[in-house]
Amino acid sequence: MSLLELTDVTRSVRLPDDRLLHILQGVTVAVDAGEHVAIVGRSGTGKSTLLNILGLLDAPTTGQYLLEGVPIGTLSNGARTKRRGRDFGFVFQQFNLLPGRTALENVSAPLLYARGRQFWSRTRLAAEMLERVGLGDRVDTMPDKLSGGEQQRVAIARALVRGPRVILADEPTGALDVETGGEVMDLLDEIASQTGAALVTITHDLAVAARAERQYRLAEGILLPISLDTTSEWMGDVPLVADRSSHTERRLPDAEVHA
Amino acid sequence: MTGVVGAVVEAWGELRIHKLRVLLALIGVACAVTAITGVTALVSMLNQSFTEQTERQSGRSVTLNVNAWPQGAQATAPAGWDEAFGRVLERYDITYASRDEWTQAAMRFPDGTRSTQVRAVDADLGVINRIVPEQGRWFTGADEEALAPTLVVNEAFLRASGLTDLSSRPTVQLGDRAPVTATVIGVLRDEWPGAEPSAFVLYEHLHRWIGPDGSGARSGGSGPAVADPMMPVQVPAMLLWVPAERSAEIGESIQRDLQATAPGWQVDVMDNHWDDGGLDRATKWVGIGVGGFALLLGGLGLVNIALVTVRYRIREIGIRRSFGATSGRVFFGVLLESVVATVVAGLVGVVLAVAIIKNIPVERVFGGGIQDMPPFPFSAAMVGMAAAVAVGALAGLIPATFAVRVKVIDAIRY
Numbered sequence: 079m080s081l082l083e084l085t086d087v088t089r090s091v092r093l094p095d096d097r098l099l100h101i102l103q104g105v106t107v108a109v110d111a112g113e114h115v116a117i118v119g120r121s122g123t124g125k126s127t128l129l130n131i132l133g134l135l136d137a138p139t140t141g142q143y144l145l146e147g148v149p150i151g152t153l154s155n156g157a158r159t160k161r162r163g164r165d166f167g168f169v170f171q172q173f174n175l176l177p178g179r180t181a182l183e184n185v186s187a188p189l190l191y192a193r194g195r196q197f198w199s200r201t202r203l204a205a206e207m208l209e210r211v212g213l214g215d216r217v218d219t220m221p222d223k224l225s226g227g228e229q230q231r232v233a234i235a236r237a238l239v240r241g242p243r244v245i246l247a248d249e250p251t252g253a254l255d256v257e258t259g260g261e262v263m264d265l266l267d268e269i270a271s272q273t274g275a276a277l278v279t280i281t282h283d284l285a286v287a288a289r290a291e292r293q294y295r296l297a298e299g300i301l302l303p304i305s306l307d308t309t310s311e312w313m314g315d316v317p318l319v320a321d322r323s324s325h326t327e328r329r330l331p332d333a334e335v336h337a
Numbered sequence: 338m339t340g341v342v343g344a345v346v347e348a349w350g351e352l353r354i355h356k357l358r359v360l361l362a363l364i365g366v367a368c369a370v371t372a373i374t375g376v377t378a379l380v381s382m383l384n385q386s387f388t389e390q391t392e393r394q395s396g397r398s399v400t401l402n403v404n405a406w407p408q409g410a411q412a413t414a415p416a417g418w419d420e421a422f423g424r425v426l427e428r429y430d431i432t433y434a435s436r437d438e439w440t441q442a443a444m445r446f447p448d449g450t451r452s453t454q455v456r457a458v459d460a461d462l463g464v465i466n467r468i469v470p471e472q473g474r475w476f477t478g479a480d481e482e483a484l485a486p487t488l489v490v491n492e493a494f495l496r497a498s499g500l501t502d503l504s505s506r507p508t509v510q511l512g513d514r515a516p517v518t519a520t521v522i523g524v525l526r527d528e529w530p531g532a533e534p535s536a537f538v539l540y541e542h543l544h545r546w547i548g549p550d551g552s553g554a555r556s557g558g559s560g561p562a563v564a565d566p567m568m569p570v571q572v573p574a575m576l577l578w579v580p581a582e583r584s585a586e587i588g589e590s591i592q593r594d595l596q597a598t599a600p601g602w603q604v605d606v607m608d609n610h611w612d613d614g615g616l617d618r619a620t621k622w623v624g625i626g627v628g629g630f631a632l633l634l635g636g637l638g639l640v641n642i643a644l645v646t647v648r649y650r651i652r653e654i655g656i657r658r659s660f661g662a663t664s665g666r667v668f669f670g671v672l673l674e675s676v677v678a679t680v681v682a683g684l685v686g687v688v689l690a691v692a693i694i695k696n697i698p699v700e701r702v703f704g705g706g707i708q709d710m711p712p713f714p715f716s717a718a719m720v721g722m723a724a725a726v727a728v729g730a731l732a733g734l735i736p737a738t739f740a741v742r743v744k745v746i747d748a749i750r751y
Contacts, residue, residue, distance in 0.1 A: 163661010178354040188660035190343040197339040
């Protein structure tokens with residue numbers, strides 16, 4: 079049994095002119111515990127919608143989503159919210175740190191919604207997590223006094239502080255330079271593998287995607303497994319080989335990948 | 338448990354972050370709570386001042402005034418009237434009581450001997466009528482055993498004696514046929530401008546040294562007045578401070594008892610019970626009205642600022658939802674921010690009210706000191722706090738509802 083399992087999931091919205099916009103179509107994917115999966119695709123292809131569905135922030139229009147074998151559709155809103163807090167950690171492109179709160183307060187914020195020992199020990203747990211991401215000396219620093227890389231590390235610490243089963247990273251390096259982005263991904267990979275959490279990364283950075291064990295490409299709402307030829311110079315001319323013969327992709331042009 | 342504590346911690350954190358807007362929003366609430374609490378306290382003080390002034394005139398509530406009148410011209414003074422007074426106190430367990438007899442006594446002033454009004458009472462009258470001398474002191478039980486009479490006089494008496502204070506321990510000669518020297522121990526304020534000299538003397542002293550006719554001719558101890566063919570026969574009135582809830586019952590019983598002691602006399606018992614609740618209620622409602630209006634204005638300001646702040650915080654609310662904050666928790670959190678803020682404002686308001694009330698120049702405001710300062714009205718503080726919490730909850734409802742309706746995905750991208 080996979081940790082996450084989407085089967086023929088669609089997501090549609092009705093536009094003001096009453097037309098239906100199909101954002102996701104027949105998405106089928108499974109993610110196991112401890113696995114790192116990357117999803118690439120250009121803007122507007124439904125990457126974030128897929129991530130929101132995976133993270134229980136949104137619900138599929140049709141199809142089935144099993145979380146540890148439990149159909150999500152059968153859970154109440156409250157139960158979904160509680161599972162989201164307990165089982166998922168989010169890392170956003172713009173960090174989304176809470177303004178006016180120190181790094182420590184930001185990291186301990188998710189623990190305000192925890193129970194028992196996690197709740198009562200939230201300050202200690204947050205400090206330990208900041209230490210773990212290398213910011214033990216910045217606990218009382220406000221986000222606006224931190225560099226981009228440091229802010230993202232705070233965001234990672236915040237995503238991991240409740241010990242989630244799944245880390246959902248939406249363009250985690252999108253606002254960082256290449257070097258800092260690499261460091262952040264090293265950290266994310268390292269902590270995810272140490273904690274056994276599954277890591278689902280949405281990115282248009284192929285170097286980031288290449289770190290994953292499996293890669294998918296989302297195009298026009300359709301999710302396709304791909305493999306990146308990591309032995310070639312794919313940062314410039316990206317060779318992509320689709321696994322499905324019916325959806326053969328020879329390569330994803332720069333303009334499309336980096337959009 | 339953790340949910341409630343977490344919500345409070347979260348609300349407090351929000352308030353800490355948004356100190357300025359909280360401060361601005363809460364000034365009105367704090368002022369309103371100060372108004373409600375302060376006005377209620379002032380009403381209590383005003384009421385107490387009014388009560389004390391009334392009690393200075395007619396005694397504590399309830400004081401029974403016992404008077405006896407001869408039914409015919411040939412009536413003789415009832416024997417054992419003073420003993421009957423003692424029995425009444427014992428039987429009805431009355432702690433404070435005084436006999437009250439008015440007479441005239443010859444007193445020697447620097448400009449000659451004058452007939453001066455003397456009121457013979459027991460020391461308890463000081464408690465019953467809240468008598469506080471301007472100078473010196475009122476009688477005590479120990480004065481009854483003194484070897485010479487003592488007097489508490491009015492300011493006019495002191496002026497007529499050519500004195501301004503008691504530093505010289507003044508004495509005065511009483512009586513004309515057998516003068517006795519009395520020591521002035523206290524001075525009371527004149528009851529009205531141009532008042533004639535008058536003095537209080539202990540009832541026992543009157544009968545021991547001065548005589549009921551004020552001549553100084555001793556009557557041989559306490560007891561009813563000696564009959565004088567030229568003077569109407571009289572017995573001292575009795576002033577008895579009794580519990581208000583039993584005053585009517587005790588009054589009837591005392592009337593029966595004393596009537597039996599004084600055949601041929603008409604014994605009347607009157608009480609000084611009055612209802613001063615009207616003033617209290619009216620001023621209290623004015624206070625609540627003023628405070629309520631201020632609370633309404635403060636609450637509207639709070640709603641306005643809270644709504645603006647929630648719009649500003651949509652993204653933050655979305656982020657918190659991604660942490661697992663349920664819609665109930667978001668609703669409760671935003672509501673609680675408002676409530677926690679108004680509770681703090683309420684506390685500030687109560688503290689302000691206490692500070693103001695404790696520093697009021699009571700003498701100047703109420704035209705006289707308050708002997709028994711009423712305690713700070715705890716109930717008013719509670720009413721103020723409850724009103725602040727209610728306003729906080731109402732003011733928080735609208736932004737909390739708004740916060741819950743925010744779609745998580747849209748909020749995160751906001």
